[in-house]
Amino acid sequence: MDFKLKIWRQKNAQAKGSFRTYPVSDVSPEMSFLEMIDYLNKQIIESGGEPITFEQDCREGICGSCGLYINGRPHGPMRRTTTCELHMREFSDGETIVIEPWRSKAFPVIKDLVVDRSSFERVMHAGGFISVDTGSAAEANSLPVSKHNSDKAFDAAACIGCGACVAACKNSSAVLFAAAKIAQYALIPQGKAEAKERVDRMVKQMDTEGFGYCSNTYGCEFDCPKGISVDFIALMNREFFSSKLCKQIPGKYTRKV
Amino acid sequence: MQKLDSKIPDGPLADKWKNYKAGLRLVSPANKKKIEIIVVGTGLAGSAAASSLGELGYKVKVFCFQDSPRRAHSVAAQGGINAAKNYRNDNDSVYRLFHDMIKGGDYRAREANVYRAAEVSNDVIDHFTALGVPFARDYGGTLDTRSFGGVQVSRTFYAKGQTGQQCLLGTYSSLNRQIAKGTVKMYPRRDMLDIVIIDGKTRGIITRNLLTGEIERHSAHAVVLATGGYGTVFYLSTLGLGSNASAAWSAFKKGAFFANPSFIQIHPTSIPVLNDYQCKLTLMSESLRNDGRVWVPKQKGDKRHPVEIPEDERDYYLERRYPAFGNLVPRDVASRAAKERCDAGYGVGDTGLSVYLDFKDAIAKQGEDKIRDKYGNLFEMYEKITGINPYRQPMRIYPAGHYTMGGLWVDYNLMTTIPGLFAIGESNFSDHGANRLGASSLMQCCGDGYFILPNTISDYLADDIRTGKIPEEDKEFEKAEKNVSDRIKRIMSVKGKQTASSFHKRLGKIMWDHCGMRRDAEGLKKGMELLKELEKEFWSDICIPGSDRELNQELEKALKVADFFEVGRLMCEDALQREESCGAHFREEHQTETGEAKRDDSKFAFVGAWEFQGQDARPKLHREELEFKYVELKERSYK
Numbered sequence: 001m002d003f004k005l006k007i008w009r010q011k012n013a014q015a016k017g018s019f020r021t022y023p024v025s026d027v028s029p030e031m032s033f034l035e036m037i038d039y040l041n042k043q044i045i046e047s048g049g050e051p052i053t054f055e056q057d058c059r060e061g062i063c064g065s066c067g068l069y070i071n072g073r074p075h076g077p078m079r080r081t082t083t084c085e086l087h088m089r090e091f092s093d094g095e096t097i098v099i100e101p102w103r104s105k106a107f108p109v110i111k112d113l114v115v116d117r118s119s120f121e122r123v124m125h126a127g128g129f130i131s132v133d134t135g136s137a138a139e140a141n142s143l144p145v146s147k148h149n150s151d152k153a154f155d156a157a158a159c160i161g162c163g164a165c166v167a168a169c170k171n172s173s174a175v176l177f178a179a180a181k182i183a184q185y186a187l188i189p190q191g192k193a194e195a196k197e198r199v200d201r202m203v204k205q206m207d208t209e210g211f212g213y214c215s216n217t218y219g220c221e222f223d224c225p226k227g228i229s230v231d232f233i234a235l236m237n238r239e240f241f242s243s244k245l246c247k248q249i250p251g252k253y254t255r256k257v
Numbered sequence: 258m259q260k261l262d263s264k265i266p267d268g269p270l271a272d273k274w275k276n277y278k279a280g281l282r283l284v285s286p287a288n289k290k291k292i293e294i295i296v297v298g299t300g301l302a303g304s305a306a307a308s309s310l311g312e313l314g315y316k317v318k319v320f321c322f323q324d325s326p327r328r329a330h331s332v333a334a335q336g337g338i339n340a341a342k343n344y345r346n347d348n349d350s351v352y353r354l355f356h357d358m359i360k361g362g363d364y365r366a367r368e369a370n371v372y373r374a375a376e377v378s379n380d381v382i383d384h385f386t387a388l389g390v391p392f393a394r395d396y397g398g399t400l401d402t403r404s405f406g407g408v409q410v411s412r413t414f415y416a417k418g419q420t421g422q423q424c425l426l427g428t429y430s431s432l433n434r435q436i437a438k439g440t441v442k443m444y445p446r447r448d449m450l451d452i453v454i455i456d457g458k459t460r461g462i463i464t465r466n467l468l469t470g471e472i473e474r475h476s477a478h479a480v481v482l483a484t485g486g487y488g489t490v491f492y493l494s495t496l497g498l499g500s501n502a503s504a505a506w507s508a509f510k511k512g513a514f515f516a517n518p519s520f521i522q523i524h525p526t527s528i529p530v531l532n533d534y535q536c537k538l539t540l541m542s543e544s545l546r547n548d549g550r551v552w553v554p555k556q557k558g559d560k561r562h563p564v565e566i567p568e569d570e571r572d573y574y575l576e577r578r579y580p581a582f583g584n585l586v587p588r589d590v591a592s593r594a595a596k597e598r599c600d601a602g603y604g605v606g607d608t609g610l611s612v613y614l615d616f617k618d619a620i621a622k623q624g625e626d627k628i629r630d631k632y633g634n635l636f637e638m639y640e641k642i643t644g645i646n647p648y649r650q651p652m653r654i655y656p657a658g659h660y661t662m663g664g665l666w667v668d669y670n671l672m673t674t675i676p677g678l679f680a681i682g683e684s685n686f687s688d689h690g691a692n693r694l695g696a697s698s699l700m701q702c703c704g705d706g707y708f709i710l711p712n713t714i715s716d717y718l719a720d721d722i723r724t725g726k727i728p729e730e731d732k733e734f735e736k737a738e739k740n741v742s743d744r745i746k747r748i749m750s751v752k753g754k755q756t757a758s759s760f761h762k763r764l765g766k767i768m769w770d771h772c773g774m775r776r777d778a779e780g781l782k783k784g785m786e787l788l789k790e791l792e793k794e795f796w797s798d799i800c801i802p803g804s805d806r807e808l809n810q811e812l813e814k815a816l817k818v819a820d821f822f823e824v825g826r827l828m829c830e831d832a833l834q835r836e837e838s839c840g841a842h843f844r845e846e847h848q849t850e851t852g853e854a855k856r857d858d859s860k861f862a863f864v865g866a867w868e869f870q871g872q873d874a875r876p877k878l879h880r881e882e883l884e885f886k887y888v889e890l891k892e893r894s895y896k
Contacts, residue, residue: 028532028533030532031534031535032642035536038536038758041756042756042758042759045800045802045811046754046755046756048802049802050802051810051811053808053810055324056498057323057328057330057497057498057499058328058330058332058497059497059498059537059539060333060539060540060638061641062332062333062419062421063323063330063332063333064325064328078641080637085642087641111807111808114808116324117324117325118325120325121433121443121445124429124430124433125436125437128430128433129388129430129433129434129437130387130389130430132384132388132431133312134308134309134431134707134708134711135380135384136387137380137384137387137388138383138387140382140386141342141344141400143386144397144398144399145394145398146394147394147395147396147398150392150394150398153389153391154391154417154423157391157416157423157426161325161327161328184391185389188389188391190386190388190389191389
C-alpha cells in the first residue's frame with residue numbers, strides 16, 4: 001500500500017510548527033500504524049533527516065502513552081482502538097493521512113507529536129486516591145461490595161489516561177478523565193469517606209489547568225479507546241452538587257477545603 | 258573478593274520473617290525527615306515502595322522514563338495476582354503457595370525468600386482492596402478467584418484481563434497521595450544512567466533529563482532500583498518498547514552482582530509475528546489456557562482452515578503429553594512443547610511458527626457470554642491485531658520472550674552487593690528460581706515494595722541518621738557524571754549509517770537463536786562471537802540524528818542497545834556454565850529420553866552470581882549454594 005502522510009513537525013515547544021508531507025510506499029496492511037511510522041522513520045534517518053518524535057511504549061493499548069490525532073480523530077478512525085492497535089488495513093491504498101498531536105491548551109506540544117500531559121497528573125494529585133496507609137487495611141472480604149457496583153467501578157477504572165477525551169472535545173474538557181476516577185471511588189464503599197472533597201478538589205484542579213467545560217457533545221465517549229461512558233460524567237456532576245450542598249453542613253466534610 | 262552472604266535468618270521457615278522483622282532497627286520519625294531515598298522505576302514495585310516510604314516520613318525522590326508513573330509496564334500484566342487466602346476452601350495455604358513457587362521455579366530459588374513472598378501475599382490483596390482496586394467479585398460481594406497455569410488451586414485474584422493495569426493504578430494512586438503531601442517528589446522523563454558510590458555506599462544516581470538532555474545529579478542516603486526486567490534483549494518480546502536493562506547494568510558495572518542472567522521466561526501464549534516491521538509481540542494472557550485447548554493438526558503441513566479440521570485429526574499435544582495438568586502446564590513446559598511441534602513441521606499459519614488455541618468447546622459448554630465476561634478484552638485485542646474473530650475460529654499463538662527471573666543479586670534484605678543499593682520486583686533475582694509461575698510477579702512486586710523493603714531499608718538507614726545531606730558536589734558525582742557525558746559524546750560522534758532499532762533487531766535474533774528456548778554449548782559460544790562482532794559494528798556505524806541536548810529518542814534507544822550487547826553476552830556466559838536443564842533454561846545436552854528437562858541438583862543447586870571484572874575481562878562467577886530444608890527436590894513432573 002502507498003500513502004501520503006501529512007505530519008505535524010515542530011522542533012520544540014518554542015518553535016513554530018508546520019505540516020510536512022511524506023510519501024510512503026510498500027506498506028503492508030498487516031503493519032500497525034506506529035510500525036508504519038517506524039518504517040518511515042527508518043527511511044528518514046537513513047537519508048540523513050530527523051525522525052518524527054512520538055510517544056509510545058506498550059504497543060498493546062494499555063499504557064496510554066501513544067495518542068495521535070489521525071484524520072481529525074483521536075487515535076484514528078476505529079472505535080475503541082488506541083493508535084498502537086490501529087492497523088494499516090483500515091486505510092485505503094493511496095489515501096492521504098493527516099497526523100497531528102493532541103490539540104489542547106492544557107497539553108502544550110513538546111516536540112513533533114509529543115505533548116505535555118502533566119496537567120492530568122496534577123488533577124490526580126488533587127484527589128485521585130483513597131487515603132489509606134500501607135498496613136492499615138482490613139481483611140479484604142470483610143467489606144462486601146456489590147458485584148454490580150464493583151463491575152461499574154472497573155469500567156470506570158479502565159481509563160488509560162491517554163488524553164483522547166480532551167483531544168476529541170471542542171472545549172478541550174477533561175471531565176471524562178476526571179469523572180472516571182471520581183466515579184470509580186464513588187461507586188464503592190472504600191471511596192465514600194472522602195468522596196465529597198475528592199470531587200471538589202479534582203474539579204477545581206481541572207479548571208486551574210485550563211481544561212474547558214463540558215457541553216455534552218459526547219465526543220469524548222465516542223473517541224475514548226476504552227469506551228468510558230459519559231454516564232460517569234453524570235455521576236460526577238451528582239457528586240459535585242452533593243459536595244457543594246454538604247459543604248454547608250457541619251461534619252459532612254472530613255477535612256478543611 | 259566479596260563473599261556472598263544471603264543473610265537468611267535462622268529458625269523455622271514459617272517464623273523467619275516474623276522474628277527477623279522484630280529484630281530490625283527503626284528510624285525515628287524526626288530522623289526520617291532528614292533521610293532521602295531514591296526510587297528508580299514506577300511499576301508496581303517502585304510505586305509501592307515509594308508511597309510506603311513516603312507514608313513512613315522519608316524524603317523520597319522517584320524517577321521514571323515515561324511521562325507519567327502510570328505508564329510503567331506493570332500496566333500490561335493481564336491475568337492476575339496470587340495470594341494464599343484459601344477463599345475457595347480448596348486447601349490452599351501460605352505453605353502450598355510457597356511449595357508451588359519453589360517447584361514451579363524448578364528448585365532454583367531461596368526457600369526463605371519465597372516463603373516470605375507467599376506470607377505477605379494476603380496483605381497485598383487486603384491493601385489493594387482498601388485502595389479501591391476493582392478486583393472481580395462474586396454476587397455475594399466477596400472477591401472472586403481463578404486458577405492459573407501450573408497449580409491445582411484457585412488463588413489468582415483478577416480484574417478481567419487487566420489486573421496489572423488495575424493494580425498499577427492502585428499503587429499509582431497511593432503514590433499520587435504522597436506526591437500531593439510533598440513526601441515524594443516525582444521526576445518523570447528521566448533515564449537513570451549511573452549510580453554514585455561514595456566511601457563504599459550508594460549515595461545517588463546520574464540521570465539524563467529526556468526533554469532537555471541535561472545530565473543531572475541526584476543524591477540520597479540509599480537507592481532502590483525497581484527497574485524491571487531485560488526481556489527486550491530479544492528485541493521482539495512482550496515488554497514495552499522502553500523497557501531496558503541499563504539501570505541494573507550500570508549497577509552491575511559498579512560492582513553489584515548479577516544473578517542467574519540466563520533465566521528468562523519465554524511465554525507460551527503470544528500473538529505470533531505477523532510482519533517484518535514488527536517490534537513487539539502482544540501477549541495473550543495465560544488465563545486463556547483455563548478454557549482454551551492447544552492443538553496442531555495431526556498431519557504435517559495441513560493447510561486446511563482450522564474449523565475444517567475434524568476433531569480426530571487434531572493433536573491436543575499438551576493434553577496428550579501431560580494428562581495431569583493438560584493445557585495448564587507451566588509456561589516453560591508449554592513453550593517448549595509448542596516449539597517442538599513447530600520444529601517438527603506441524604506448526605500452523607503462513608510461517609508454520611504458531612499453534613492453535615481453541616475456545617470452541619468452552620463456548621459450546623459455557624456459552625459465548627460467559628467467555629466474553631472472562632476474556633472479552635483479550636478477544637477484542639486479538640481481533641484488533643490480527644483481524645480474526647476468536648469466537649469463530651481458534652487463535653494462533655507462539656512463545657515470546659517475557660519475564661526475567663534473573664536480575665541483580667540481593668540478600669534477604671533485598672540489598673545488592675553494594676551497600677545502600679536495593680533491588681526490588683523483577684529487577685532482582687530472588688523469588689522465581691528458573692521459571693516463574695503465572696500471577697506471581699505482581700504478587701512479588703507488591704510484596705517487595707509495600708511490605709518488605711520499607712522494613713529492611715529502615716534497618717540499613719538506622720546508621721545514617723547523623724550523616725546529613727549527601728553533597729552533590731562530591732568528586733564521585735563529578736566522576737560519574739563525566740563517565741555518562743563521555744559515553745554520550747562517544748555514541749553521538751560515531752555518525753554512522755544504521756539505526757539503533759536495526760541493530761537491536763539483529764541483536765535480538767542472535768539471542769533468540771542462540772540463547773532462547775533451547776540452548777547448546779556450541780550455539781552459545783557462537784552467539785557470544787556474533788554479539789561481539791555486532792557490537793563492534795554498532796560502535797562504528799550507529800547513526801543518531803539531532804543533538805544530545807534535546808528530546809532525542811534515537812539517542813535513548815542507542816544507549817539501551819549498547820548495554821544489551823553486554824547483557825546478552827552475560828546471558829550466554831551463564832547459560833554455558835549451567836550444564837543442566839532447569840525451568841526456562843533448557844540445554845539440549847541435558848534432557849530425558851522423553852525430551853523433558855534434566856536437572857542436576859548435585860552440581861547446580863546454586864545461584865550463579867556474576868561479578869564485573871572490567872569492560873573486556875570475563876566476569877567472575879560466585880556460587881550461592883541453595884539449601885532445601887522444607888521441600889524435597891523432585892523431578893518436576895506435570896504428566
